[in-house]
Amino acid sequence: MSLGRALSVVVLVSLAGAATAAPLTQPNGAAIPSQLGCAGGQPTGLAAEFACACEGGAGCNIGPACPPPGPCVVPTGTCETTLYHAVNDNTCIPSQLTGLDPWQDGALSPETFVPTCALTFELLSRGTARFQNIFGWYNATGSRPRPEELYPMIDCTTPEGGEIVLDVRSDPRWRGGAIGFFLATPEQHGASGQCAGGDCCARVDRLATAGYAYYSERALNPDSAGAQSIIHLVIYDSQITERKFYFAWEDTFAAANNDFTDLVTAVRGVECSGGGAACDTGMPGMCQYGITRCEGSATTCGAVFAPTDEACDGADNDCDGQIDEAIGCENLMGDCEGVVCGAGLVCRRGQCIDPCRDVTCAAGLACLAGVCLPGCNTCNGVVCGSGRACDVTSGACVSDGTGVDAGATGGPDGGDGEDDFPVEGGGCCQTGTTGATTSGLAALSVAALLARRRRRARP
Numbered sequence: 001m002s003l004g005r006a007l008s009v010v011v012l013v014s015l016a017g018a019a020t021a022a023p024l025t026q027p028n029g030a031a032i033p034s035q036l037g038c039a040g041g042q043p044t045g046l047a048a049e050f051a052c053a054c055e056g057g058a059g060c061n062i063g064p065a066c067p068p069p070g071p072c073v074v075p076t077g078t079c080e081t082t083l084y085h086a087v088n089d090n091t092c093i094p095s096q097l098t099g100l101d102p103w104q105d106g107a108l109s110p111e112t113f114v115p116t117c118a119l120t121f122e123l124l125s126r127g128t129a130r131f132q133n134i135f136g137w138y139n140a141t142g143s144r145p146r147p148e149e150l151y152p153m154i155d156c157t158t159p160e161g162g163e164i165v166l167d168v169r170s171d172p173r174w175r176g177g178a179i180g181f182f183l184a185t186p187e188q189h190g191a192s193g194q195c196a197g198g199d200c201c202a203r204v205d206r207l208a209t210a211g212y213a214y215y216s217e218r219a220l221n222p223d224s225a226g227a228q229s230i231i232h233l234v235i236y237d238s239q240i241t242e243r244k245f246y247f248a249w250e251d252t253f254a255a256a257n258n259d260f261t262d263l264v265t266a267v268r269g270v271e272c273s274g275g276g277a278a279c280d281t282g283m284p285g286m287c288q289y290g291i292t293r294c295e296g297s298a299t300t301c302g303a304v305f306a307p308t309d310e311a312c313d314g315a316d317n318d319c320d321g322q323i324d325e326a327i328g329c330e331n332l333m334g335d336c337e338g339v340v341c342g343a344g345l346v347c348r349r350g351q352c353i354d355p356c357r358d359v360t361c362a363a364g365l366a367c368l369a370g371v372c373l374p375g376c377n378t379c380n381g382v383v384c385g386s387g388r389a390c391d392v393t394s395g396a397c398v399s400d401g402t403g404v405d406a407g408a409t410g411g412p413d414g415g416d417g418e419d420d421f422p423v424e425g426g427g428c429c430q431t432g433t434t435g436a437t438t439s440g441l442a443a444l445s446v447a448a449l450l451a452r453r454r455r456r457a458r459p
Contacts, residue, residue, distance in 0.1 A: 023103050026256060027228045033102050033248065033260040038092035043083060046102040046248055049125050049264050050081035055240060061099075065091040072096075078240060099239055102260075106234040106248070110272035110294065111217045112140040112178035116243055117269035118167035121153040124246070125160055127261030130195065131185045131251050132156035134202045135265045137168065140178040140273075144220040147207040150182055154265060156201035178273045180216040183232070183249045183263055187211055193252055212253050223254040234260050237294060244268040274299045285316025285323075312348070346370065 023031045036045040043062060052060035055078040063084030066072035070087045074096075081101070083094040121135065136152035138145040151173060153164045168174045184203075188196035188210060196210030207213055212222050214232040223230055231250070238244035245267055248260035272294040279301035281290040286308075290301040307319040310326035335350035345352040355370025 024106055024108070024231065024234060026231055026258065030258055031103070032231060032234065032256075032258045033106070034258045036093045037259075038090075041092055043093050044259075044261075046260050046264070047081055047083060047097060049127075049248075049261060050100050050102065050236075050246070051079055051083045053081070053124060053246070053266070054079035063094060080239060080246075100236060102234075102236070102248075105236055105239075107236075108218060108231065108233070109235065110274075112180050112273045113216075113245070113267075113270040114178055114273055115168040115174075115269060116271050118165055118169075119153075119270060120266075120268040121164045121166070122266040122268070123154050123158050123160055123162045124264040124266060125261055126263060127259065129251060129262040130193065130200060131187060131262070132201045133186075133249070133251055133263045134184045134204070135181065135247070135263060136184075137179045137181055138215075139173075139175045140180040140217065141175075142217075144215070145182075147204050147213075150184065150204050150207075150213060152184070152204060156186075156203070179270075181247060181265075181267065182213050182215050183247075183251060184213045185211045185251045185253075187251070187253055189253075192255055214249065214251070216247070230254055230256055232256070238266070241268060243271055245270060272299065283319060284321045285319035287319035 025031050033046045036043045036047055038044060042048070048060075048062065051062050054061065058077055061075040061077045061079035061082040063073045063075050063082075066085035066087050066089070068088050072085050072087060074084045075082055079099065081097060081099040084096045085091075085094045086096055089095040119137075123135070126132070134152045134156055135154040136150060138150050153166060154162070158164070168179065184207060186195050186200050186202040186206065188194045196206070199206075202211055214221050216233060216235070218224065218229060218231070218233070221229065221232060233250075234248045236246040236248065238246065247263075247265045247267070249263040249265075250256035250258065250260055251262040274292055279290045279292050280288050281301050281303045282288070283303065286305040287303050289304045291304055292299045293302045305317075305319075308317045310317050310324055310329060312324050312326065312329035316323045336347035339347040339350065339352065341347050341352035344354060346355045347353075356367035359367045359370060361367050
């Protein structure tokens with residue numbers, strides 16, 4: 001789920017109802033993915049797979065048949081999709097859907113992603129595919145990667161429901177920029193749908209002579225033919241989990257049956273390229289601070305803060321263009337003049353306090369410098385002042401050995417006005433800054449801007 005998606009809004013649609021957006025189609029005009037089917041008395045297809053993508057792996061949100069007069073049972077699990085029946089509809093294939101809609105919410109982008117946390121690769125389903133495909137990541141350079149530059153995470157023996165965790169940011173193979181994802185097959189060249197040499201297990205080292213690799217960057221596919229290119233991948237932004245995307249694949253060279261269940265995978269801990277950067281919303285006061293967020297195939301600037309009551313903190317909390325105009329704020333900054341607080345503390349009404357002391361953040365957010373900002377887990381990292389560096393083990397600001405450090409006071413270091421912004425808990429310093437923008441780094445830049453603005457407001 002991208003940071004800007006509102007979880008509280010649930011839209012009820014009929015699978016046979018009017019579309020709210022143009023569906024994706026193959027070059028021959030076939031709408032994708034195909035509609036639900038039935039096997040063994042249960043619905044099949046991508047919507048059925050998403051109905052089994054649930055928090056805690058708890059069952060599937062697929063309701064039982066609903067003979068007249070009803071009422072019909074609507075499952076209540078926390079799953080990407082909920083399928084349920086209307087009175088006297090097809091007893092195998094539900095006609096009602098809420099949540100993630102495979103026909104309306106699918107996209108061909110984003111094609112590349114930025115790792116924000118340790119990535120969790122998950123195999124949801126292999127469908128009924130003959131091929132035992134593999135799935136992994138590669139560094140996105142704009143060119144087709146060589147086989148040795150493909151890094152599988154899900155191999156041909158990974159079972160459905162299997163999860164593999166990798167912190168790409170700490171992997172020496174990562175080049176520090178955006179990454180893409182790939183599917184590799186064991187298909188025999190020139191024999192559509194057949195396993196090369198009778199071996200249906202895909203491997204990267206076979207790609208020189210057998211099998212094909214397909215990429216999240218569609219133009220890199222081996223059967224790419226411009227506007228006539230077969231679509232092999234549809235991407236979905238999770239509606240229940242932050243920074244999680246689903247990848248639904250078709251695995252046959254220059255062909256597709258369009259169910260997009262040949263391999264269904266998910267990656268948690270990524271943001272779309274361009275997401276997670278600090279931005280200006282154009283609104284006044286605290287509401288101006290934003291972070292770019294993935295909204296389907298686009299990025300938007302979403303406000304980090306909503307208007308709140310004035311807090312006498314040197315900021316325009318209610319976003320009305322005035323700072324600390326509330327009664328009782330008159331002497332706040334004067335009380336703090338000359339007060340130097342320790343690391344992680346701020347001066348309010350003449351007292352050094354922990355700005356996060358009374359702050360409770362929602363899931364997926366972390367308190368930094370007194371405000372809730374998007375974080376990949378319980379902390380966002382550390383921004384250190386001049387002459388100080390982030391210790392990735394402790395999460396603390398320490399001397400970088402240049403002698404410029406003014407000490408662990410949390411005050412300006414080296415006279416440059418730069419403060420340390422340590423995060424309680426430590427151990428989450430953002431590293432690998434070679435061109436990579438993460439939500440954590442953007443959050444820190446917002447916090448730093450906020451603190452500097454508060455300093456400038458002091459007499």
